Amino acid sequence: MASTNSSLASLLKKTTTDDHDAFLQASEQTLQSSKDDSQAQQVKAIALLKLERYTDASKYFEQNQRLQKELPEAYAYCLYKSGNFEGAAQIASGVQESRGAQHIALQAAYRAENWDVANQSYEKLMKQRRPDEEFDLRVNKLALEAEGLWLEKLSAAAAPKATRQDLDAFETAYNAACISVSKGQLLEADVLLKRAISTCEHHAELSPQDKAVELAPLKAQRVFVLQKLGNSEEASSVAKEVEAILDGVSVDAATRKLAQNNVTTTAGDITNPFITHKLFNQSSLPKNERLFSNQSSALTSNERTIQLQTFKYDGLIAAARKRLSGDSLPSVSSDVLLMSMFSAAAHARSEVSKAAINKVLPELEKRPNDVGLVVTLVQMYVLIGNTTAAVDLMHTFFTRLEASGTEKDKDIRNSPGLVGLMVSLYRSQGRRSQLKQELAKSASYWRSKSKAPPSLLRAAGVALLESSNSEDAKAASEIFDKLYSQEPNDRSTVAGYVASHASAPTSDIKSLATKLTPISDLTAGIDIDALENAGIPQSANALAIAQAGQGRKRAAVDSLTSNKKKRIRKSRLPKDYDPNKKPDPERWLPLRDRSTYKPKKKKGKKDDRTQGGGNVNEALDISKQPTGAGSEVVTGNTGGGKKNKKKGKK
Structure with a gap:
């Protein structure tokens, strides 16, 4: 062993610190004669890493467990560069005495999107930071804040x-x-x-x-x-x-x-989708290359959109059948949702119609708990104008999740995305009471959880504050209490917290209210006189019609002050109409009631005609008709009038 080490040392003396190929060659020559040479194995592993041959280095570490224990930091770095971020974080976190291993643990947890662990690693590094690490730690801190916002671990107000x-x-x-x-x-x-x-x-x-x-x-x-x-x-x-x-x-x-x-x-x-397909697939990712989840989702969505445009329906359906065949449903993970949505679009052949919906509904019978499929069908119903069917579908889906009884299904049923979809459907139908009930129900569910979605709680709190019900006001107060404990620096949360406790303000509430923007500042740029002169706001459609000069409705005119005569259509005027002749003011009265009436003295005749010229038959007066059983009021021609009628053709 000593002669082997001296041989390796003599070979290494002939190389420079940057000549990693020479290091690799020297170590391999030594290992040919002595496979178990520990020093040669370490040199080979480091040389492979320096040459960025991470796949070869990973295989070499996997074949030698002793090397993994001797070089844990290098092994963790090898796993990190190979895309095994979880394994790298686990190995690196076990090397407490190595500063480099702590940096690897931070980077690996960040790339694995394990934000809480990454943030803890960062705080640990900051406590014992060195002057030469200030810039790197600053870069890492900003990257962590960006990831926390993407993963909704941080609120927008919390990020500086x-x-x-x-x-x-x-x-x-x-x-x-x-x-x-x-x-x-x-x-x-x-x-x-x-x-x-x-x-x-x-x-x-x-x-x-x-x-x-x-x-x-x-x-x-x-x-x-x-x-x-x-x-x-x-x-x-x-x-x-x-x-x-x-x-x-x-x-x-x-x-x-x-x-x-x-x-x-x-x-x-x-304009040719097949050219787009070719350009999109010019570059590909190696198997060990992992993207962030938001990047991967966007790329997958673009890829499947191009597949729909190039009529690759059967391929999308087959891929979805393979991916969704397990027992993982319901799920709100991005890859499962995307697969379900594009599978539904493939079944519908990229169409939106009743016939297309009927092609997708059999898939819902096979996968009733498929969130992506339900959401896609809801969107299709809305696009064809059948919002009622969309609401019924969501009701059925929510009832099914509530009946399952599992904690996972309840979390999905009350997830902000699905609740927001239901609220939007209620709002489109003008069902404000159901809207508030849905938000209050979900907020009540999340109040008992340690990590509640702030966006959903905030929306529920605002909706309940608009209610005049004392129970709703109490629920809004509890919601904003929880929100304020989670996000005390968020201005919208502070405003809701103050508003929900305004009926019984304490000294703390009053001090918080002074930190909010004063109403005078919010209304400083508003011209009240201009608002009053402008009158009632009009819709965008009405304004566009008015600007085009094609108003379909005439403005209201004061009949007492306007001198403009109303134009009468010629078709409504009599044939002998004379515009210069003043019409008879008594023309609406029966002839016998007019001041100019002079009855003709003919025996047995009465002039009871009205303006239309018809005679009034007093025999038809209901008050003079006989009453009692068997009596009947006649309101039209009697049977006697049938004598003069001609028989029609049979």
Whole structure:
């Protein structure tokens, strides 16, 4: 063993610290003569990692358990680079004395989207931070905040705004932009991304090739933001820059795939879906490459949308049948929901009609607890205008989940997405009482849980505050009590907390109320006189018609002050009508009641005619008819009139 080690040492003396190929070659030569040489095994493992041959390194570690124990930090790093983030975090967290292992544990938990563990690892590193780690920890902190917002572990109010220090480096500026994207503040995100791109382009220590590698994700992210902002022209321009970078330098597979996706979706001039399919599949991800869940969902959605456009219905149905054959339903995971939705679209052949719904309903009989299938059918019913059927379907689904009795099914039944869908359906039908009941019911369920969804509780609290019922007011107060304990710095939560306790304010409530924006500031820019002069607000449709000068309704006119004569149609005027002749004011009275009436003295004749000229038959006066059993009131021609009728053809 000593002679072998000396041979390896002599070989290593001839290499430099950056000559990892030479290290690998020397270790392999030693292992040919001595397979169990511990030092040679360690050198080979480190050399493979330095050469970024992570697949080979992973296999080598798996074949040697002793090496895993001797180099736990290197083994954890190998698992991390191979995409096994959970395994890497577990191994690294066991190496307490290694600072490098603690950083690996943080990164692995972050990539595994285990946000709580990652945040704990960050806090542990911050307690014993070193001066040379300040920048890296700052980058990690911003990345954790962005991920916390995506995973809804943090509220938008809890994530701080970008500082001046964040703008000094492109890494921190980029992560700050990602925070703005997750908040929905796209204009702010675009400003931060432009700053990050400019800082990277003017970086003094990076070579042109390194700059291009760093600029690829920055510009690809900006393409996404510009698309969301609707700035398609600038998005296409930046997409061309991204495409040039991808053609010129080698970037990692994940960045290339995501950037290529954004470039392809920006190319609006492509009308042939088969060309889009070809462009989308130009780059692929290796099996050990894992994306974040939000990235993976977007890519999967785009891929299956293209499959629908290229009529690959049978393939989508077969893939869904294989994926959804297990007992995992109901589920609200993104991949299961997407698979169910696209499977339903494939069964409907991308159509929305009664016939298409009838093609999808048999699938619901096979998978009655498929959340994605139910949501898709609800959307189809709404699109054809049958909101009642959509509400009935949701009622049936909720009843089925409640009857199951399992905690998982109850959580899904009261999930914010499904409750929000039901509330939207109620709102479209104007059913405000059922809307409040649904929100109150879900809020009551989540109040007993340790981690309640703030968005649902806040919506329920606001809806109950609008009620005049004392029980609803009490429920709103309890909801905002729980919200305030979770998010004491959220302004909307503080406002709801103050409003729900306004009937019996305490000193704490009064002090919180002073921190809210005063009403005078909120109404400072409102012109009351202009509002009064404007009158009752009109709908957008009515305003558009008024501006076009094609109003279908005439404005109201005061009949007492208007001198404009009403125009009468000629078809309603008599043939001998003379506009210059004043009409008889007594023309509506019967002839015998008019002042000009002079009866004709003819024997046996009475002039009881009305304006229409008909005679009044007093015999038909009901008050003069006989009463009693068998009497009958005659209101038309009697049978005697049939004598003059001619027989019709049979």
